[in-house]
Amino acid sequence: MNLLSGQALCFSCDAQPILDGVDITLTGGEMLGLIGPNGAGKSTLLRLLAGAITADKGMLTLEGRPISTFTPRERARRIAYLPQMSEIAWPMSVERLVALGRIPHLEAWQHPGPYDTEIIDRVITETDLLPYRDRPFNTLSGGEQARAVLARAMVSEPDILLADEPVSALDPAHQLDVMTLLSKHCEAGHSVIVVLHDLNLAAHFCKRLKLLYRGRTLAEGDANQVLTPQNLEKAYAIEMNLSAGPSPAPFRLPWRRLNN
Amino acid sequence: MIAAMVQHRLLFSLGGLIILTALLSLLIGSQAIPLMDALHESFAGNTGIYGLILTELRIPRTLVALLAGASLGLCGAVMQSLLRNPLASPGLVGSASGAALGAVITLYFGLASLFTYALPLGGMIGALLATLTVYLLAGRDAGTLTLILAGVAVNAFTLALVSLLLNLAPSPYAVQEIALWMLGSLANISSNELWILLPGTLAGWMMIGRQGRSLDLLTFGEETASSMGAELPRLRRRLFLAVALAIGSAISVTGAIGFIGLVVPHLLRPLVGYQPSRLLVPSAMGGGLLLLLADIGVRLLPAQGEIKVGVVTALIGAPFFLWLIIQGKRSGL
Numbered sequence: 001m002n003l004l005s006g007q008a009l010c011f012s013c014d015a016q017p018i019l020d021g022v023d024i025t026l027t028g029g030e031m032l033g034l035i036g037p038n039g040a041g042k043s044t045l046l047r048l049l050a051g052a053i054t055a056d057k058g059m060l061t062l063e064g065r066p067i068s069t070f071t072p073r074e075r076a077r078r079i080a081y082l083p084q085m086s087e088i089a090w091p092m093s094v095e096r097l098v099a100l101g102r103i104p105h106l107e108a109w110q111h112p113g114p115y116d117t118e119i120i121d122r123v124i125t126e127t128d129l130l131p132y133r134d135r136p137f138n139t140l141s142g143g144e145q146a147r148a149v150l151a152r153a154m155v156s157e158p159d160i161l162l163a164d165e166p167v168s169a170l171d172p173a174h175q176l177d178v179m180t181l182l183s184k185h186c187e188a189g190h191s192v193i194v195v196l197h198d199l200n201l202a203a204h205f206c207k208r209l210k211l212l213y214r215g216r217t218l219a220e221g222d223a224n225q226v227l228t229p230q231n232l233e234k235a236y237a238i239e240m241n242l243s244a245g246p247s248p249a250p251f252r253l254p255w256r257r258l259n260n
Numbered sequence: 261m262i263a264a265m266v267q268h269r270l271l272f273s274l275g276g277l278i279i280l281t282a283l284l285s286l287l288i289g290s291q292a293i294p295l296m297d298a299l300h301e302s303f304a305g306n307t308g309i310y311g312l313i314l315t316e317l318r319i320p321r322t323l324v325a326l327l328a329g330a331s332l333g334l335c336g337a338v339m340q341s342l343l344r345n346p347l348a349s350p351g352l353v354g355s356a357s358g359a360a361l362g363a364v365i366t367l368y369f370g371l372a373s374l375f376t377y378a379l380p381l382g383g384m385i386g387a388l389l390a391t392l393t394v395y396l397l398a399g400r401d402a403g404t405l406t407l408i409l410a411g412v413a414v415n416a417f418t419l420a421l422v423s424l425l426l427n428l429a430p431s432p433y434a435v436q437e438i439a440l441w442m443l444g445s446l447a448n449i450s451s452n453e454l455w456i457l458l459p460g461t462l463a464g465w466m467m468i469g470r471q472g473r474s475l476d477l478l479t480f481g482e483e484t485a486s487s488m489g490a491e492l493p494r495l496r497r498r499l500f501l502a503v504a505l506a507i508g509s510a511i512s513v514t515g516a517i518g519f520i521g522l523v524v525p526h527l528l529r530p531l532v533g534y535q536p537s538r539l540l541v542p543s544a545m546g547g548g549l550l551l552l553l554a555d556i557g558v559r560l561l562p563a564q565g566e567i568k569v570g571v572v573t574a575l576i577g578a579p580f581f582l583w584l585i586i587q588g589k590r591s592g593l
Contacts, residue, residue, distance in 0.1 A: 052483035076489030
């Protein structure tokens with residue numbers, strides 16, 4: 001059974017269609033890579049799945065039930081959403097900020113217990129934030145901030161993690177760390193939908209890719225099915241240089257802008 | 261764990277200061293009263309002048325200062341957290357200016373002198389109507405910026421109406437009465453005012469009570485907060501009504517008292533690790549403490565008549581606020 005499933009999802013902004021009938025499915029333990037050019041509707045799709053916005057049309061089910069039958073708190077315990085840009089209103093310490101990610105599991109006056117503290121500590125360690133746990137969020141570098149907000153999403157132990165470009169501010173080592181962390185989350189039986197712009201990273205870590213273009217699905221499948229020259233030419237208007245020679249997996253380098 | 265200890269220490273310190281200041285407040289006034297005699301008279305079902313001053317004037321004045329100040333501090337913390345903006349004040353949703361307009365209307369038409377509860381009732385109605393207007397203008401799913409802009413517009417219009425009434429006032433005496441009321445004072449408080457203040461204040465506080473966690477979630481922005489389980493339209497409706505009730509009650513009884521709602525949460529925020537839910541109770545306590553201190557200050561100042569407490573809070577609050585902004589700029593916030 002699909003954990004999350006959306007049919008013919010539509011969303012418009014000022015009569016401008018952003019999503020124009022997108023189907024999406026996600027099964028348990030799966031990491032789905034969402035790729036596509038700027039403005040293709042990737043972030044909108046993620047916000048819609050997260051419940052941050054509501055679809056104009058279409059059907060969205062979670063665990064086989066319409067998503068509207070879940071209370072916002074029930075949904076928040078299952079789905080965590082990591083937006084592309086995080087505007088943190090107050091200069092809170094990293095630890096405190098990450099701890100707020102447990103709120104969906106806490107009652108109004110309930111303090112975090114030993115179990116909550118254990119998860120918070122573990123996730124802070126996994127995201128390589130131990131040295132920064134007492135630092136105010138606003139004094140961190142872009143990459144450290146990106147890891148802190150990822151940690152906030154991960155401490156809620158979501159069945160589904162929706163991450164919008166979680167690695168775009170990270171150095172190559174931390175990019176691999178974060179992608180490995182997301183893979184581990186999937187190995188533990190949870191699922192991830194991750195928006196990526198780095199096609200090689202997407203091909204490397206995601207067994208299934210979904211290429212969005214102008215609010216519709218252009219291609220879906222494994223890297224070899226999706227990242228074809230034809231698809232990339234249509235979606236990005238670029239020519240790719242596909243690696244030959246000794247390499248563990250083929251990699252693709254954006255090579256030339258096509259004029260059209 | 262450490263955070264919880266720091267929080268407890270802060271609450272105990274504020275609580276201790278409030279008790280000391282309240283005792284001081286009972287002793288200070290134009291008439292010196294021996295507290296022991298006064299207490300004795302009050303408990304003995306009193307007829308004595310000291311007992312009357314204590315139970316009918318000093319105790320109500322002290323409690324009103326604490327309650328009204330607490331509402332100002334609490335609602336300031338609520339609005340700043342809700343709008344994610346440290347410059348938001350409880351008056352932003354229109355409750356303060358609405359209360360002023362309602363109260364001034366009762367003064368203008370002489371209703372206030374006909375019937376004791378006219379002025380505070382007018383204030384409450386004004387506060388609710390102004391807040392409702394801001395809410396309806398901004399729309400059900402309005403974002404923060406729209407709410408702030410609608411608030412600014414309604415405040416400006418409401419204050420323009422107050423000015424119009426001042427302008428049209430039938431006699432210099434009426435102008436003076438309105439103007440003096442607007443300055444904000446606790447001088448003529450009796451137990452009547454306490455009973456007028458209490459219901460709206462407690463109702464407002466109770467509505468705010470369990471919303472701390474949703475305010476915490478708003479730290480991450482509105483969309484992320486929604487994804488984490490916050491129900492924002494409901495939260496906004498609830499908090500708007502709560503602020504209208506609490507601030508409307510306070511302003512209706514005391515007149516306009518500025519800057520407490522703005523400065524107190526701002527001052528305490530670093531001490532609670534910037535976490536909105538932990539800011540609520542300390543802000544209420546700090547607001548009560550500050551208004552009580554200001555009121556004691558007013559009673560001690562040698563002046564002909566009494567300087568109005570609203571003047572003092574603004575006179576000290578504004579430069580202090582400026583100082584805070586300059587400090588903040590230096591530390592890069």
